[in-house]
Amino acid sequence: MIQKTLHAALLCLLLFSAQPFCRAAEDSLSSTARNEGFSISEIPDSIFLKMQGKSWHKGCPVSRSDLRYLKLLHVDENGTERQGEMICHKSIAADVVEIFRALHAARYPIHSIRLADDFDGEDEKSMQANNTSCFNHRPTSNGALSKHARGMAIDINPLWNPCVHITGRLAGRIEPANARQYAKRDKVSLKQNPAPVTPGSLCHRLFSRHGFRWGGTWKSLKDYQHFEK
Numbered sequence: 041m042i043q044k045t046l047h048a049a050l051l052c053l054l055l056f057s058a059q060p061f062c063r064a065a066e067d068s069l070s071s072t073a074r075n076e077g078f079s080i081s082e083i084p085d086s087i088f089l090k091m092q093g094k095s096w097h098k099g100c101p102v103s104r105s106d107l108r109y110l111k112l113l114h115v116d117e118n119g120t121e122r123q124g125e126m127i128c129h130k131s132i133a134a135d136v137v138e139i140f141r142a143l144h145a146a147r148y149p150i151h152s153i154r155l156a157d158d159f160d161g162e163d164e165k166s167m168q169a170n171n172t173s174c175f176n177h178r179p180t181s182n183g184a185l186s187k188h189a190r191g192m193a194i195d196i197n198p199l200w201n202p203c204v205h206i207t208g209r210l211a212g213r214i215e216p217a218n219a220r221q222y223a224k225r226d227k228v229s230l231k232q233n234p235a236p237v238t239p240g241s242l243c244h245r246l247f248s249r250h251g252f253r254w255g256g257t258w259k260s261l262k263d264y265q266h267f268e269k
Contacts, residue, residue: 077113077123078141080133084109087127087155094161095127095176102190107175108133112140114172117149117234124153127175129191132269135250136174136194142246149235151197156188163188167216167265170199181210193268194252201237201256201264208260225264237264 083104088096110133112124128136143150152169156176159165166173175191181203187193202219205211214223222233230236237243237256244254247267255263 077111077121077144078137079111080137081109083107083127090155090157091127094157095155095178097177100177100189101185102129106130107191110137112137112153113144114140114150114153115144115147116151119147122152124150124172125155126153126173126194127155127191128194129175132192135252139246139250143243146242148242149197151199164216167195167198167202168218170197172196172198181205181213181215187268193266194247195265196237196243196267197235198265200233200235203255203261203263203265205261206259210261225262 083091087109088104106129107127108130110126110128112126114122114124116122124140126136140153150172153172154166156163156166156173159169159171161176161178163176163178166176172195173188174194175188176186177189178186179189180186188195199216199219200222202223203215204223205213205215214220222229222236225236225238230238235243237254239256244256247254252267252269255261255266255268
């Protein structure tokens, strides 16, 4: 009789103590589901190998350990959810994930988020494909080392938000070359643009809130796609 009573008591104790554990497991799964599609990690060997001779070159101003590999879920212009990937400097990684989480939650259209290496590290090819990207060891069109070479700048939807040169030897040049229709920033043109970055727009507000500077305010050129730290 005593053994049966002890057995019953032990069983009750196990069932009672398992309830918080089950709730904790459910909370953990729920948290994992919420975080699915967004992550920060060191650069995997397979990705670093892919970068060689493309976005990564000898003399790169940042080391591999200074960079982070991000997974960023996003919604394209058709409303389809897509898994993107990006490499950026470790000092802005958390900010970038937070920004893109908010853009995803708002279903802000981003055509693609792929590594520059998918385009052989050629910026023009990436821009013409309307690809959002960050790290790429390359010079600017004026010959200086780009902020992208440090993983400290992001170009978002570059076809819809081109770089327009206003003054200097490159005056009149539009990057990418196929973005002429999106270079116009009048009200009619902006209404036909799927996701224009303009002062006070969601994208502009989010990046500004996290301390990024916008190329759309520059004088000699208007780099509407560009945010940097």
